[in-house]
Structure formats: C-alpha cells, structure tokens
Amino acid sequence: MDQKEVCPLCGGIAVLVEAPNTLRMGDRTVTFTDLFYRCDRCDEGYFNGGMMDDSLRRATAVIRAEDGLLAPDEIVALRKKYGLTQAELERLIGAGAKTVVRWERGTVAQNKTADTLLRVLLDHPGVVAGLKKQNGLVKPGRRPASAAGTRKPKSAAAAAK
Template identity: 50%
Template sequence: MVGKLARCVECGAKVNWITGPVEWDVKGERIAVDKVEHGICSVCGETYFSEGVSSDVQRRAVDAYKSAHGLLSGAEIRLLRQRLGLSQARFEQLIGAGPKTVVRWENGTVFQNRTVDTLMRVLRDYPQVAQDLLRRVDA
C-alpha cells in the first residue's frame, strides 16, 4: 500500500499506525517479524504497509525461516557467490540453476532446497570444487 492510509479501504474505519511485530506466512509456517511499521484497522483488523515495507518483511521472514531450517540466508549466498568471483548468471551455470534463480535466493523472494543448500556449503568450504566444476561447465 502506498503511503500511510488514514482510513481502511475495506470498512472505512480509522487505521492506527504502529511499529511492532507482524506475522508472515512462509511455506505454511507463521513467522514473526519484529519492528515493522504497519497500520491496523481499528474495526476489521486489516493490516497495511507503506510502500516497500511488505517486500522487506517478506525478505526478513524468509531469512528467519531459512535460519530455523538450517538453510543459507540470502546474504550468505551473495557472499559465497562474491567470494567465488562469479556473477549471478555464472553462479547459476555453476550449480545448474535456472535464470534469475540466484537473484531470487539472494533477495529472499524464494529459497533453495536442502540439496542445493548442501552443494553451496560444499562450494563455500571447498572453493577448489567450484573451479573444477566451472572447467566442466566450460568444456
């Protein structure tokens, strides 16, 4: 929602703006995200976010989910890729992922499965494996 609404678009009641926790659904789990500025309708309970806030909440919720399930965060994936000196497209070639997959992992809009997460941990811990795999990709 753009800006801070004064009135609920659902019922017309006053929207109260607060900073506090909100819950976000990630793969069927409700994840609490702290310190989020949001509006709540005083009558129907509808929740509103200022522009850009919902994408930040989604990213933070996905990172919390990843942490709780032992998966690399978007920031950790970005750091790994940068340490290997690879662009997102080149990293996708290395691990056999589709176009724009790495950007989505890094931004927290989607996340990797456990198998790919394990592969990325191997590449992080043994960077020479990445070089060997890249030679095979280029062959």
C-alpha cells in the same frame, strides 16, 4: 513507530503496527514478527509499497534460522569469492533464472540440498574450478579461483636469479 495513513478500504486511520504474522511458504507455515498497517475503523491489516517484500524477508529469515541455512550475505560473499555473477552461479549449480537473485534478496530461502551444494563450493575451490570448466565459465587469460594462492615455491636456483 507512530506512522499513520488513510485506510484504502474504508477511509479510516491506519496505523503502522508490529505484530505476529503467519504466512504459508511452500509446505510450511511460518510465524514471525511483522510490520503492517491496521485500520482503526475496519480493523483490516494491509501492506503498502515494498512492505510485502520486507515481510517475505522476515519470514524467510525465520526459515533460514530454523533450518541452519546460509544467509543472503553469505551467498553474496560466496559468489564474489569466485568472481561470479548471479547468472553464472545459477548456471554453475543448475539453478533456474533469478534463483540466486531471490536468495540474495532474502525473499526466498534455498532448500537444504542447494544449501549443502553452496557450502561444498565455499569449502572446496577445486569443485568450483571444475564446475566452471564444465559449464564454460572459465574466462580466457585468467587463472581459476581454485588456483589462486597455490603457486609452487620457486626453487633456490630460480630465486637466486
């Protein structure tokens, strides 16, 4: 991890360091191991490029772990299980625009209420089917996800034909 660059503040040499960082996220303070540049001359720490999003992901991962929330990949899997786009899942659960995008990118953690709802959807396909119908998300000519794998067995007479 010997990456260096010129400090944009003073022109000194800034080195990529791994060190504790503390962020205020909503109503809580999160301390986590972070990566950022620290200048050897002015001692300023800073992020460049996409480092801030990476930092938010690390902080959010701590919150998710502490609160036992679904991880971003689990939310993606839930959405794909039911063939939903991010916008459709938002509509299904009444979330704001780009909420699911932020959850799936890991830059924002869902609250416990949203997490509980997502877990209900994971475990109860019938709820998803009902919400799809209620929100106009049933696509014509397709069986709802809750109907998948629930065909009734053929009668002996029909099977013999």
